[in-house]
Amino acid sequence: MEIAFVGHVDHGKSTIVGRLLADTGSLPQGKLDQIRAFCEANARPFEYAFLLDALRNERAQGITIDVARVFFKSGGRAYTIHDTPGHAEFLKNMVSGAARADAALLVLDGHEGVQENSRRHAYLLSMLGIRQVAVLVNKMDLLDRDQGAFDALVDSFGRHLARFELVPSHWIPVVGRTGENLAARSGEMAWYHGPTLLEALAGFEAARPLEELPFRLPVQDVYKFTANGDTRRIVAGTVESGRAEPGDELVFHPSGKRSRIRSLEAFPGPGPAIVSAGMACGFTLEEPVYLARGEVAAKAGEPGPVCANRFRASLFWLGKRPLHSGRDYLLKLGTARVRARLERIVRVLDASSLEPRETPEAVARHEVGEVVLRLARPIAFDPGQLPPAMSRFVLVDDFEISGGGLLLEGLAEGVASGRAARFNQRPLVILLAQEGKGGAHDHGLDLALSDAGRAVYPLPALMAPFHKERLTRMAEQARLLLDAGLLVLLPVSEPRWTDLDALKGMLPEGRLKVVWIGDGPAPAGLHADLAVDPREDRTLSRAILRWTGVDAAEAVSPLETGH
Amino acid sequence: MHHLDQLENRSIHILREAYSSFRKLGMLWSIGKDSTVMLWLARKAFFGHVPFPLIHVDTTFKIPEMIAYRDRLVREWGLRLIVGTNHAALAAGDTFPSGKVDRITCCRLLKTEAMKTALAGGPGEEPFTGIIAGIRADEEGSRSKERTFSPRTRESDWDVDDQPPEFWNQYKTDFAPGTHVRIHPLLDWTELDIWEYIGREGIPTVSLYYDQGDGRRYRSLGCHPCTTPIESTAKNVQEIIAELSTGKLSGIAERSGRAQDKDDAGGLETLRRDGYM
Ligand SMILES: Nc1nc2c(ncn2[C@@H]2O[C@H](COP(=O)(O)OP(=O)(O)O)[C@@H](O)[C@H]2O)c(=O)[nH]1
Numbered sequence: 001m002e003i004a005f006v007g008h009v010d011h012g013k014s015t016i017v018g019r020l021l022a023d024t025g026s027l028p029q030g031k032l033d034q035i036r037a038f039c040e041a042n043a044r045p046f047e048y049a050f051l052l053d054a055l056r057n058e059r060a061q062g063i064t065i066d067v068a069r070v071f072f073k074s075g076g077r078a079y080t081i082h083d084t085p086g087h088a089e090f091l092k093n094m095v096s097g098a099a100r101a102d103a104a105l106l107v108l109d110g111h112e113g114v115q116e117n118s119r120r121h122a123y124l125l126s127m128l129g130i131r132q133v134a135v136l137v138n139k140m141d142l143l144d145r146d147q148g149a150f151d152a153l154v155d156s157f158g159r160h161l162a163r164f165e166l167v168p169s170h171w172i173p174v175v176g177r178t179g180e181n182l183a184a185r186s187g188e189m190a191w192y193h194g195p196t197l198l199e200a201l202a203g204f205e206a207a208r209p210l211e212e213l214p215f216r217l218p219v220q221d222v223y224k225f226t227a228n229g230d231t232r233r234i235v236a237g238t239v240e241s242g243r244a245e246p247g248d249e250l251v252f253h254p255s256g257k258r259s260r261i262r263s264l265e266a267f268p269g270p271g272p273a274i275v276s277a278g279m280a281c282g283f284t285l286e287e288p289v290y291l292a293r294g295e296v297a298a299k300a301g302e303p304g305p306v307c308a309n310r311f312r313a314s315l316f317w318l319g320k321r322p323l324h325s326g327r328d329y330l331l332k333l334g335t336a337r338v339r340a341r342l343e344r345i346v347r348v349l350d351a352s353s354l355e356p357r358e359t360p361e362a363v364a365r366h367e368v369g370e371v372v373l374r375l376a377r378p379i380a381f382d383p384g385q386l387p388p389a390m391s392r393f394v395l396v397d398d399f400e401i402s403g404g405g406l407l408l409e410g411l412a413e414g415v416a417s418g419r420a421a422r423f424n425q426r427p428l429v430i431l432l433a434q435e436g437k438g439g440a441h442d443h444g445l446d447l448a449l450s451d452a453g454r455a456v457y458p459l460p461a462l463m464a465p466f467h468k469e470r471l472t473r474m475a476e477q478a479r480l481l482l483d484a485g486l487l488v489l490l491p492v493s494e495p496r497w498t499d500l501d502a503l504k505g506m507l508p509e510g511r512l513k514v515v516w517i518g519d520g521p522a523p524a525g526l527h528a529d530l531a532v533d534p535r536e537d538r539t540l541s542r543a544i545l546r547w548t549g550v551d552a553a554e555a556v557s558p559l560e561t562g563h
Numbered sequence: 564m565h566h567l568d569q570l571e572n573r574s575i576h577i578l579r580e581a582y583s584s585f586r587k588l589g590m591l592w593s594i595g596k597d598s599t600v601m602l603w604l605a606r607k608a609f610f611g612h613v614p615f616p617l618i619h620v621d622t623t624f625k626i627p628e629m630i631a632y633r634d635r636l637v638r639e640w641g642l643r644l645i646v647g648t649n650h651a652a653l654a655a656g657d658t659f660p661s662g663k664v665d666r667i668t669c670c671r672l673l674k675t676e677a678m679k680t681a682l683a684g685g686p687g688e689e690p691f692t693g694i695i696a697g698i699r700a701d702e703e704g705s706r707s708k709e710r711t712f713s714p715r716t717r718e719s720d721w722d723v724d725d726q727p728p729e730f731w732n733q734y735k736t737d738f739a740p741g742t743h744v745r746i747h748p749l750l751d752w753t754e755l756d757i758w759e760y761i762g763r764e765g766i767p768t769v770s771l772y773y774d775q776g777d778g779r780r781y782r783s784l785g786c787h788p789c790t791t792p793i794e795s796t797a798k799n800v801q802e803i804i805a806e807l808s809t810g811k812l813s814g815i816a817e818r819s820g821r822a823q824d825k826d827d828a829g830g831l832e833t834l835r836r837d838g839y840m
């Protein structure tokens with residue numbers, strides 16, 4: 001389990017970590033005595049902080065500690081504590097996921113009270129989306145282990161944290177030097193009934209091993225190498241999480257295409273019986289579905305990824321040119337590669353001072369920000385960092401990787417069009433106005449469109465008289481179907497044009513096409529986008545396919561490669 | 564996951580990223596153990612195929628056994644091979660020690676220049692935009708500064724101090740026209756990893772790597788005038804692994820038998836800025 005350890009300098013981080021190592025029996029044999037003897041010999045008071053320094057200096061002891069990480073075991077669980085050497089490194093490590101934290105401990109000197117970095121670090125935790133946080137109110141000995149003083153701190157700092165939606169799961173009064181309420185309960189703070197630090201740690205939920213998460217495989221490529229009579233069509237990619245085996249049904253996102261795995265391939269064969277997280281693998285499919293690089297394979301029956309084209313994201317910027325809304329960037333996540341724009345900056349911090357900036361217009365080099373990004377087309381991702389590769393992205397500015405971050409959540413409008421992306425179509429309402437009675441079915445139109453791969457919903461024909469009430473209900477239905485990503489056919493017979501104008505006003509902008517089906521030109525009041533002869537149904541279905549197709553220019557480039 | 568499996572999976576992923584990202588891709592094959600491991604990994608990545616040409620820079624001073632081994636694998640594995648040779652320099656006698664230039668210049672002419680010519684593509688062909696090379700970070704100082712996807716200018720120059728960041732398996736696959744990218748799938752492998760993998764996979768290697776009875780073997784292969792064997796009685800892969808594991812060679816640089824690394828301080832880095840592998 002990965003724990004980030006933050007707090008203002010001198011508030012007692014090193015002391016607490018040192019104590020924790022000592023009290024959980026995680027120290028190399030004789031280490032503690034050695035440091036004690038050293039302190040005595042040099043007439044210095046013993047400090048647990050020295051212990052960490054000493055361990056750091058002999059990195060051969062790597063089992064317990066390395067540059068910025070401390071390892072220990074307790075209650076059958078292995079912990080890695082990520083120390084915070086400096087803001088800039090910390091930020092980069094944290095945001096870049098080099099140090100993926102499942103939870104965080106914030107150390108606060110109860111005597112000195114809340115300091116600048118207490119606030120900043122707390123703010124960072126919230127920005128990075130770390131939800132499991134415990135606050136250690138340290139040096140309670142200097143507050144006479146007094147409950148009133150503790151409560152006052154909890155109250156004032158708690159209110160501050162709530163401002164950025166950070167709600168610690170525990171506030172623990174501790175004395176780092178004596179180890180009170182760290183591994184063992186303090187006898188002198190009987191008023192405290194909450195968990196000790198170790199108990200709080202045990203209560204944190206650990207990230208699950210990657211193999212146990214839902215299956216995710218970003219498609220790297222589809223190979224059809226024909227040399228030596230090879231007829232296999234192999235989908236290649238690296239498994240980011242979960243496992244899969246022949247017979248499993250896969251769903252590809254965002255296209256929504258499905259097929260079962262026929263075989264797992266490898267060279268020299270035979271392929272493995274099962275593939276799991278970390279394996280660069282390849283498989284053939286039962287159905288010859290057309291796939292592009294950037295799609296993500298998930299397993300039917302397991303939770304799928306989110307598809308969206310608008311996101312809230314936290315990112316750090318390394319580019320020489322600041323990130324701003326006037327430029328096009330390339331976003332790369334997994335194997336997807338999409339044009340991206342900065343839509344809005346939510347907040348920005350300077351990475352070394354951690355100073356939030358007022359009304360930022362751009363994210364400059366070495367700054368960290370929370371932003372809203374908009375992509376040219378939806379991609380599949382998994383918020384919440386699990387598996388990490390499914391939420392981590394980089395932004396490319398002018399050929400250079402200039403920033404990286406985490407997608408935190410898909411945003412409303414983007415999620416709706418994500419649903420549409422699953423159907424690989426642009427949702428539209430096609431109003432089919434015609435002279436006689438009869439619906440789309442008569443023309444075989446919905447069948448023709450379904451055959452071409454469109455997800456179609458033909459509404460029953462709307463016939464006169466057109467009460468306001470009926471139109472409103474019809475518009476409501478159409479809006480729902482649009483939101484679900486469908487192509488809606490709405491036949492209308494013998495309409496009065498003014499009634500149709502009212503209907504148009506009730507549908508989302510740009511989501512309605514009006515077709516006149518009849519001999520001769522469309523009536524002027526109809527404002528038809530197209531007029532077709534009832535006998536020429538091909539013209540109509542082709543026009544609708546064109547309107548509802550996903551912009552060809554936005555399709556990903558390398559599709560299938562043959563040799 | 565086993566350490567070697569981790570390395571293998573990562574390298575395969577990188578090779579596939581390279582193949583998806585570059586229209587004109589080639590792999591440098593020196594015939595040595597590293598680039599042959601890389602070739603083996605390519606066959607794994609592409610399920611028995613090698614969907615790009617191999618480029619071998621032939622100085623004509625290579626040890627003859629290397630060429631025989633090369634031609635045998637080309638035949639048996641169905642490889643496409645491009646051989647780059649600087650015929651002009653050879654004709655002019657611009658070689659070392661037989662000719663009239665110093666060692667580093669000979670390297671630059673017969674290797675770097677020959678390679679640049681090969682990478683420019685034949686007449687009427689596009690130049691290569693992605694070049695896969697089998698360097699490892701633990702081999703030698705300047706190589707430890709490398710990135711997995713490392714951009715080069717049109718002149719093949721390498722700007723060591725201004726390199727793009729690499730994180731989360733996201734590599735530099737976008738590049739300005741006229742520039743190209745070197746791809747290094749073996750950057751994280753060590754010499755020991757390479758030998759353990761050769762042993763595990765049964766990858767064919769040149770016998771020059773093994774002691775043939777005179778107590779000497781080559782640790783790194785190059786041109787015969789500038790490459791010397793090391794003292795070692797390791798006669799097979801297992802004995803090399805044992806030798807490396809005991810740390811017997813840890814005080815000796817892997818490329819210590821390669822004279823061009825020593826000629827001036829940072830000789831290889833100078834060559835590499837200029838486009839050398
Ligand atoms: N009185 C008291 N002093 C403490 C306690 N914990 C740490 N200190 C002292 O606070 C100082 C700073 O502690 P240190 O662990 O180095 O802080 P860091 O900078 O956050 O790592 C040291 O002199 C510690 O001995 C505590 O619980 N009570």
